[in-house]
Amino acid sequence: MAQSSFKGGVHPEDYKEMTSSLAIVKMPLPGKVVVPMQQHIGAPCELLADVEKIEKGCSVKAGQKLGDNKGFVSAPVHAPTSGTVVDIGPYNHPLGMKITAVTIEPDGKDEWADNIKPAGNLEDLSPDDIRKVVREAGIVGLGGATFPAHVKLSPPEGKPIDVVIINGAECEPYLTADHRVMLEKSEEIIFGLKTMIKALGAAEGIIGIENNKPDAQKVMESLVAEEENIRVCSLPTKYPQGAEKMLINVTTGRIVPAGELPMEVGVVNHNVGTAVAITQAIREGKPLVERILTVTGLGVNEPANLQVRLGTLASEVLEYCGGLKETTVKLLMGGPMMGLAQPNTDIPIIKGTSGILALTDEDVSLSESSPCIRCAKCVSVCPMSLMPTSIAKAAEHGDFKRAEKLYGLDCFECGCCSYICPSKIPLVQWIRIGKNEIMKSKKS
Amino acid sequence: MNINGKLIVSSSPHIRSVETIQSVMIDVMIALFPAALMAVFLFGYRALLTIIIAVAAAMLTEAIWRRKRDIFSDGSAAVTGLLLALILPATVPWWLVIVGSVSAIVVGKQVFGGIGYNIFNPALVGRAILVVSWGGHMAGDIWPSPQPFAFGYDISVVTGATVLAAPEKAVTFSLPELFIGNIAGSLGETSALALLIGGVWLVYKGHIDLRIPGGFIGTVFVIGVLFGGGFYGNIYMTGLFHVLAGGVMIGAIYMATDFVTTPVTPGGRLIFGIGCGLITMLIRLWGALPEGVTFGILLMNAFTPIIDNFTIPQRFGGVKKSA
Ligand code: SF4
Ligand code: SF4
Numbered sequence: 001m002a003q004s005s006f007k008g009g010v011h012p013e014d015y016k017e018m019t020s021s022l023a024i025v026k027m028p029l030p031g032k033v034v035v036p037m038q039q040h041i042g043a044p045c046e047l048l049a050d051v052e053k054i055e056k057g058c059s060v061k062a063g064q065k066l067g068d069n070k071g072f073v074s075a076p077v078h079a080p081t082s083g084t085v086v087d088i089g090p091y092n093h094p095l096g097m098k099i100t101a102v103t104i105e106p107d108g109k110d111e112w113a114d115n116i117k118p119a120g121n122l123e124d125l126s127p128d129d130i131r132k133v134v135r136e137a138g139i140v141g142l143g144g145a146t147f148p149a150h151v152k153l154s155p156p157e158g159k160p161i162d163v164v165i166i167n168g169a170e171c172e173p174y175l176t177a178d179h180r181v182m183l184e185k186s187e188e189i190i191f192g193l194k195t196m197i198k199a200l201g202a203a204e205g206i207i208g209i210e211n212n213k214p215d216a217q218k219v220m221e222s223l224v225a226e227e228e229n230i231r232v233c234s235l236p237t238k239y240p241q242g243a244e245k246m247l248i249n250v251t252t253g254r255i256v257p258a259g260e261l262p263m264e265v266g267v268v269n270h271n272v273g274t275a276v277a278i279t280q281a282i283r284e285g286k287p288l289v290e291r292i293l294t295v296t297g298l299g300v301n302e303p304a305n306l307q308v309r310l311g312t313l314a315s316e317v318l319e320y321c322g323g324l325k326e327t328t329v330k331l332l333m334g335g336p337m338m339g340l341a342q343p344n345t346d347i348p349i350i351k352g353t354s355g356i357l358a359l360t361d362e363d364v365s366l367s368e369s370s371p372c373i374r375c376a377k378c379v380s381v382c383p384m385s386l387m388p389t390s391i392a393k394a395a396e397h398g399d400f401k402r403a404e405k406l407y408g409l410d411c412f413e414c415g416c417c418s419y420i421c422p423s424k425i426p427l428v429q430w431i432r433i434g435k436n437e438i439m440k441s442k443k444s
Numbered sequence: 445m446n447i448n449g450k451l452i453v454s455s456s457p458h459i460r461s462v463e464t465i466q467s468v469m470i471d472v473m474i475a476l477f478p479a480a481l482m483a484v485f486l487f488g489y490r491a492l493l494t495i496i497i498a499v500a501a502a503m504l505t506e507a508i509w510r511r512k513r514d515i516f517s518d519g520s521a522a523v524t525g526l527l528l529a530l531i532l533p534a535t536v537p538w539w540l541v542i543v544g545s546v547s548a549i550v551v552g553k554q555v556f557g558g559i560g561y562n563i564f565n566p567a568l569v570g571r572a573i574l575v576v577s578w579g580g581h582m583a584g585d586i587w588p589s590p591q592p593f594a595f596g597y598d599i600s601v602v603t604g605a606t607v608l609a610a611p612e613k614a615v616t617f618s619l620p621e622l623f624i625g626n627i628a629g630s631l632g633e634t635s636a637l638a639l640l641i642g643g644v645w646l647v648y649k650g651h652i653d654l655r656i657p658g659g660f661i662g663t664v665f666v667i668g669v670l671f672g673g674g675f676y677g678n679i680y681m682t683g684l685f686h687v688l689a690g691g692v693m694i695g696a697i698y699m700a701t702d703f704v705t706t707p708v709t710p711g712g713r714l715i716f717g718i719g720c721g722l723i724t725m726l727i728r729l730w731g732a733l734p735e736g737v738t739f740g741i742l743l744m745n746a747f748t749p750i751i752d753n754f755t756i757p758q759r760f761g762g763v764k765k766s767a
Contacts, residue, residue: 007760341455359458373468379708380710385759406756407762410761415457418457420463428457429455
């Protein structure tokens with residue numbers, strides 16, 4: 001049964017009121033798009049140089065496939081709009097490295113490729129058909145995890161899935177894109193959920209929404225009132241409510257075993273944006289070439305919820321939002337708890353970019369860390385019930401065996417421990433180092 | 445505007461709570477305020493002097509040791525000084541207060557490497573050193589009776605033993621008196637009421653884990669009921685007597701909950717609390733001293749690392765032992 005809450009978690013100031021009432025605005029076509037070959041977890045795409053003759057100087061149509069990989073855990077990337085390929089080579093990536101990318105100069109016509117057509121009625125599609133459409137559309141988890149969606153629609157042998165959860169928690173402070181999607185694209189979310197239920201042969205669909213979004217809860221509830229097997233679940237507002245294990249725990253009472261995937265307990269969960277993308281792939285045949293994100297933070301002049309083509313550079317998005325204030329000290333892709341800090345604005349929006357956040361010196365605390373005072377606040381907020389202080393200390397001392405024994409690998413880097421620490425110790429940073437070393441020693 | 449080049453790149457999370465060591469220490473001082481006020485109310489100007497001298501000496505010692513001009517700094521030295529003052533008798537001479545504060549900071553904390561690294565509760569180290577080296581000023585018939593509303597009265601004129609020295613005779617004090625604190629004892633330990641008010645504040649602020657005071661007080665009560673000797677009419681009242689008399693309340697709420705020197709695991713904290721209560725009562729009932737809180741907590745401090753190691757919590761989704 002559903003539970004009232006999960007153990008641990010924090011309540012950071014959320015600043016959502018900056019953008020939560022702003023309707024989604026469609027940003028005009030950008031002057032340039034950059035499409036990295038890796039925008040998902042799994043095998044990177046290979047440029048389709050032979051099959052599709054993608055090379056410098058060629059022209060492409062919107063929705064045309066640019067890269068793919070035969071591996072199961074992978075997702076193809078497509079041209080976000082029509083235009084000319086002006087460059088192929090390493091380009092800045094939100095992950096902080098350079099990755100091969102195709103740069104396209106849009107021709108402004110936004111012509112779609114010929115093969116873009118509806119997949120047919122949902123009733124006529126088999127689970128395999130659905131998986132194929134989703135895979136070909138390059139859909140990945142849009143909440144930020146970017147796990148290929150078709151993989152999560154393919155239950156492994158002997159592990160039936162009975163519940164599909166739609167994640168509308170949006171627990172990261174500042175971000176409101178999912179909130180707006182639930183208000184403005186609610187019908188598409190339901191259709192996407194039904195599509196997933198069909199692909200998985202599941203019995204039930206649950207839409208989990210934090211109770212700080214009562215309007216979204218109401219809209220979704222009225223839409224599912226007639227649906228027998230779909231319900232809306234109100235979640236307590238607490239970070240990281242949207243983390244899959246916490247979400248599953250609160251909505252179904254099930255506990256995903258440590259180190260396992262949700263499928264282990266018969267559950268699959270997808271973000272609201274992913275549901276909409278699946279709907280568009282089925283109904284219009286459109287691959288994933290645009291997404292909705294929140295551009296916000298005290299450093300942004302005109303915060304907004306935007307619908308942008310993938311590959312648009314952060315610099316263009318920010319310009320569209322009135323530019324950055326002088327006081328900006330940090331630029332993030334994603335939310336403030338798990339987002340990635342960027343060294344500059346010359347970075348493309350990719351499938352997993354849920355927001356662009358400009359923090360000023362007001363909200364970024366730059367204080368130096370003090371010794372651990374063993375207050376155990378990090379222990380009590382850890383949603384995985386780990387001992388962050390001890391794991392971090394072990395990693396700091398190079399004792400990775402101990403870090404592993406303290407279940408360092410179970411840390412999913414939610415950031416609660418670093419957030420709460422009165423000594424301002426960068427716990428997650430140390431734990432990450434520990435995890436990397438443990439993984440390295442496992443491989444060798 | 446060109447922002448490129450001045451952007452900070454660091455690892456997530458990018459926001460931090462406003463809580464700092466200093467803000468936590470200020471919260472602890474606020475929590476101790478009712479007890480300090482009560483001390484001055486009961487024991488007059490001697491209490492006020494002792495508190496001021498202890499806090500000032502602790503802060504100064506720390507600042508000199510660390511060669512920092514910022515006297516208050518993270519506030520931890522002030523808390524140590526305040527706690528020490530509250531567990532001293534009102535008759536203690538001013539120079540001994542200074543010796544206690546300096547010992548607390550130097551021996552209790554700085555020789556281990558400063559805040560976060562000490563093994564024993566600094567205030568209790570300070571007190572223990574005074575008990576061992578200047579026993580005459582710290583134990584025996586040196587405890588003044590409280591003189592409420594008599595700020596200028598020299599309370600050291602009439603002294604006697606604490607109720608714990610001969611518990612069976614303590615029946616002359618009613619339990620409500622013990623609760624309010626109108627009895628002989630250390631400055632801040634006598635009023636359970638004042639200590640509880642501060643304790644509620646600390647729980648509300650999330651600074652103490654109820655497992656420690658709960659385990660501590662619960663154990664003292666149970667052992668008091670079972671082996672206390674059944675005075676005050678019945679065995680339960682005896683249990684209550686042991687909770688309210690002496691340093692159990694201040695120890696359980698403010699000393700055994702000291703962050704640095706107690707376990708960080710939930711299970712470990714419960715064990716720690718129970719252990720403190722157990723040793724306290726062992727000393728009280730069968731030991732050579734009338735009171736056992738100081739050494740109970742100090743002894744358990746020594747076990748903290750081991751307790752932590754044996755009580756690593758089960759991770760979320762970890763294998764549960766099947767029933
Ligand atoms: S929150 Fe910080 S100071 Fe407190 S125990 Fe954890 S690491 Fe230490
Ligand atoms: S240890 Fe990992 S999972 Fe636990 S609070 Fe810290 S970041 Fe989150």
